[in-house]
Amino acid sequence: MITMDDIIREGHPTLREVAQEVPVPPTPEEVALGQEMMEFLKNSQDPVKSEEMNLRGGVGLAAPQLNISKRIIAVHVPSGDPENEEPILSAVMYNPKILSHSVQDACLGEGEGCLSVDREVPGYVVRHAKITLSYYDSEGNKQKIRLKNYEAIVVQHEIDHLNGVMFYDHISKENPFALKDGVLVID
Ligand SMILES: CNC(=O)c1cccc(C)c1Nc1nc(N2CCN(c3ccccc3Cl)CC2)nc(N2CSC[C@H]2C(=O)NC)n1
Ligand code: NI
Numbered sequence: 518m519i520t521m522d523d524i525i526r527e528g529h530p531t532l533r534e535v536a537q538e539v540p541v542p543p544t545p546e547e548v549a550l551g552q553e554m555m556e557f558l559k560n561s562q563d564p565v566k567s568e569e570m571n572l573r574g575g576v577g578l579a580a581p582q583l584n585i586s587k588r589i590i591a592v593h594v595p596s597g598d599p600e601n602e603e604p605i606l607s608a609v610m611y612n613p614k615i616l617s618h619s620v621q622d623a624c625l626g627e628g629e630g631c632l633s634v635d636r637e638v639p640g641y642v643v644r645h646a647k648i649t650l651s652y653y654d655s656e657g658n659k660q661k662i663r664l665k666n667y668e669a670i671v672v673q674h675e676i677d678h679l680n681g682v683m684f685y686d687h688i689s690k691e692n693p694f695a696l697k698d699g700v701l702v703i704d
Pocket of ligand 2: 632
């Protein structure tokens, strides 16, 4: 069971490493890790469990955040509609890769948070608005999906972790809220 104690924080060198690809199909150990990462995200979004286990809410998690330098991410993005239990996106991705992206950029209007960053870092994190992504699932099947808006932002944030990139690396130093024309602000 993953808890906040298992999540390394900024300053830990592993967060600045480029993570290693996993074999296809992933090993049973890597499949189990992916399942644990998904369970953490669901627990972190559950009002009762997150309270009991003192979890910070997250919709994405990358293996390097657990000090495991492997190209594995989990994303679980709820619909946000209490009537609709179906998440917008729920997947454990092995060796995820952005194949192509929109010219248009986007950012979260409220900025980004990260489970490995125990502070607020204000500013727009400008990313691709739409991405075409390939990844392998736990059985080793190659998946290819297109994402936009919030779920595209989340996946880009988590893939950044596989390349040693933190969200605040993207925030402009001189003006954190500077926005070029045409950047979609997602609220
Ligand atoms: C500084 N301002 C802010 O953080 C920020 C401030 C306001 C709004 C947003 C939208 C912000 N931004 C932001 N909010 C989130 N959550 C909102 C709360 N939610 C959640 C929390 C509890 C239960 C269920 C859930 Cl669903 C979990 C997800 N998540 C991310 N990110 C960046 S991409 C990866 C993703 C991530 O999982 N981070 C841990 N950014
Ligand atoms: Ni993060």
